[in-house]
Amino acid sequence: MTVVTTHPAALPNQSSFESELVASMLACNLAKPEDLEALLGRFLNSIIPLAGAQGGAVRVLTDDGKSMRLVAQQGLPDDVVQTERLVDRQCGVCGSSASSDVLTWVDDLSGCAQHGRTRYFGLQCKSMLAISLPHGQAILGIYNLFFDSNRPVDVPIQTLLRLVGQLLGLTLHNARIERERLRVTVLKERQEMVNEMHDALAQTLAYARMRLPLLSDAIVAHDEPHALKYLADLRTAVTEVHDNLREIMTYFRTRMDPLGLLHALGTISDSFFSKNAIALEIRNTVPNLNLSDEQEVQVFYIIQEALANIAKHSMARHAVVVISSTPQHLEFLIEDDGLGMDEPSVATIVTSARPLVPSTHFGLDIMQSRAHRLGGRLEVGSKDSVGTRVRLRIPHQTPSAKVMS
Numbered sequence: 001m002t003v004v005t006t007h008p009a010a011l012p013n014q015s016s017f018e019s020e021l022v023a024s025m026l027a028c029n030l031a032k033p034e035d036l037e038a039l040l041g042r043f044l045n046s047i048i049p050l051a052g053a054q055g056g057a058v059r060v061l062t063d064d065g066k067s068m069r070l071v072a073q074q075g076l077p078d079d080v081v082q083t084e085r086l087v088d089r090q091c092g093v094c095g096s097s098a099s100s101d102v103l104t105w106v107d108d109l110s111g112c113a114q115h116g117r118t119r120y121f122g123l124q125c126k127s128m129l130a131i132s133l134p135h136g137q138a139i140l141g142i143y144n145l146f147f148d149s150n151r152p153v154d155v156p157i158q159t160l161l162r163l164v165g166q167l168l169g170l171t172l173h174n175a176r177i178e179r180e181r182l183r184v185t186v187l188k189e190r191q192e193m194v195n196e197m198h199d200a201l202a203q204t205l206a207y208a209r210m211r212l213p214l215l216s217d218a219i220v221a222h223d224e225p226h227a228l229k230y231l232a233d234l235r236t237a238v239t240e241v242h243d244n245l246r247e248i249m250t251y252f253r254t255r256m257d258p259l260g261l262l263h264a265l266g267t268i269s270d271s272f273f274s275k276n277a278i279a280l281e282i283r284n285t286v287p288n289l290n291l292s293d294e295q296e297v298q299v300f301y302i303i304q305e306a307l308a309n310i311a312k313h314s315m316a317r318h319a320v321v322v323i324s325s326t327p328q329h330l331e332f333l334i335e336d337d338g339l340g341m342d343e344p345s346v347a348t349i350v351t352s353a354r355p356l357v358p359s360t361h362f363g364l365d366i367m368q369s370r371a372h373r374l375g376g377r378l379e380v381g382s383k384d385s386v387g388t389r390v391r392l393r394i395p396h397q398t399p400s401a402k403v404m405s
Contacts, residue, residue, distance in 0.1 A: 036175050040072035040168075044143075047164060048074055051157055053145040055125070060133075060141035060172060061089065061098065068098060068141065075146070080120045091115060097130040097142045103162050104130045107150045126150050131161050133169040140172045201244055203365075208237040244365075261289065261296040265321060268307065272319075276311040278336070284323040289330065290396070298370045299332060299392065302378070305367050306334040306390040314338025314388060325396075334390040340382040 044056040055075025059068040070085050089095055092111045093104050106128055109121040121128075129145040143165065145153075153161070215230035217223075265282050272280035291299065303321060310319050316338030324331050364380060367390075371378035376394040383389040 036171075037072050039171070041074065043164075043168065044072060044074040047161070048145065051129070051145050051153055051161060052147070053129075054148050055146040056144060057084065057146075058133075058141065058143045058168070059087070059094065059098075061139070062086075065089065068094065071141075077118070077120055077124075079118050083115070083118060087115070093128070093130045094142055094144065097132045098139055101132045101134040101139060102130075103132070103158055103165070105152055106130075124148060127152075129153060129161065131165040133165050133172060135169040135173040140169050140176075143168065201241055204237050204240050204244070208234055208241075211237070261291065261300050264300055265303065268304070269321075272307070272311075278311065278314075278316050279318050280307070281318070281320045282323075283320060286323050286325045286330065289323070291330075291394075295374060295394070298374050299394070302367050302370050302390075302392055303332060303334060310334075310336045310338065310388070314340075316387060327396075329393040329395060331394075332392040335383055336387045338387050340387050 040058045044058065048054070048056045053075075055073070057073040057076060058071050060071050061067070062069055066089055068087050068089055068091075070081070070087075073081055073084075076084070087094065089098055092115070093106045096102065097104050107126060109125060109128060112128070113119075113121040125146040125148065127147045127150050129147075130142050131145075132139050133141040133143060145161075147153075211230050211233045215227060215234065218227035218230055262284065269280045269282050272278060289296070307319065307321075310316055314336045316336035319334070319336040322331075322333040322335070324333070367380075368378055371392060374392075374394050376392055379389075379391040379393075381389055
């Protein structure tokens with residue numbers, strides 16, 4: 001049995017043009033945001049002929065660190081793929097490479113043959129390389145190359161294979177970060193949806209629940225006037241809950257423009273007239289809004305709700321969104337020249353923990369909640385008896401400031 005193990009310090013300082021070129025090509029390929037398994041399969045297609053191998057495999061450590069999972073392979077028989085899908089981390093040469101940053105070549109594969117109970121190892125495959133996939137001080141997995149002869153791989157190729165292992169380790173690390181980021185994003189969106197539904201629906205459903213026993217008592221007492229009144233109250237509450245749900249669904253279907261708030265508002269402005277026959281103007285006097293991504297999302301949805309109300313209720317001909325700044329606040333003003341509000345009212349949210357002022361419009365509760373998360377102040381009312389005005393004021397943020405959760 002021959003086992004050759006190469007540690008990082010023992011690698012020669014190989015800097016040939018060929019090695020640098022191949023490493024650069026692999027780096028470009030691995031940088032593409034594609035499915036990880038497809039990416040690793042493409043990697044094997046490139047590296048197997050370069051090393052003169054007949055097959056290859058990539059294994060990553062499971063989350064508990066006890067096993068290695070086969071995530072990509074090329075050139076392996078089906079029975080080998082089935083038996084190698086999940087192996088113990090301590091399994092033979094592969095286990096050694098998963099424990100420390102090494103490149104190991106072995107020409108006695110009896111242990112692999114016994115583990116897999118196949119005729120592949122020792123017959124079709126006579127030797128194997130196991131290369132670690134390191135990142136920092138951690139080993140994230142290994143990759144194997146399988147050969148049909150016992151001739152060791154040349155040292156320059158070993159050097160290149162080690163460099164590729166480091167590149168793959170970085171790729172796996174980035175994939176894990178992206179997976180965690182997506183998980184956190186999904187959890188945040190789920191929590192935000194729960195918050196939206198609670199803020200928009202809880203009060204109305206509680207009101208409806210209190211009306212049910214009153215309606216029942218009126219029916220038992222044959223009190224038709226009160227029964228009709230309570231039935232009308234319930235019908236109004238159910239309609240409001242339905243409208244709230246539709247608004248929430250619209251919010252979560254319409255995602256924020258990746259180019260930012262100002263670009264998103266420009267996109268709305270471009271199509272607002274064709275959709276609603278209302279001319280929309282965006283006036284911005286602030287060169288740098290200095291808002292985080294989370295803050296831009298909240299502001300966008302408040303403005304979107306205000307514009308939706310203008311389109312549905314105002315009968316306006318013109319609307320404007322004005323972005324301005326004072327020494328203390330960033331201000332967003334949304335106005336129209338429509339019918340205005342039947343009963344002018346002002347809804348205000350400040351940074352204190354006082355209860356929110358009740359609203360008479362289902363969308364206002366959601367707008368209030370978003371303003372509260374921004375630590376801001378929302379005012380809604382008529383504009384000089386003509387049209388409606390929505391004013392959002394946000395305190396200027398320090399570099400470390402975050403949206404309130």
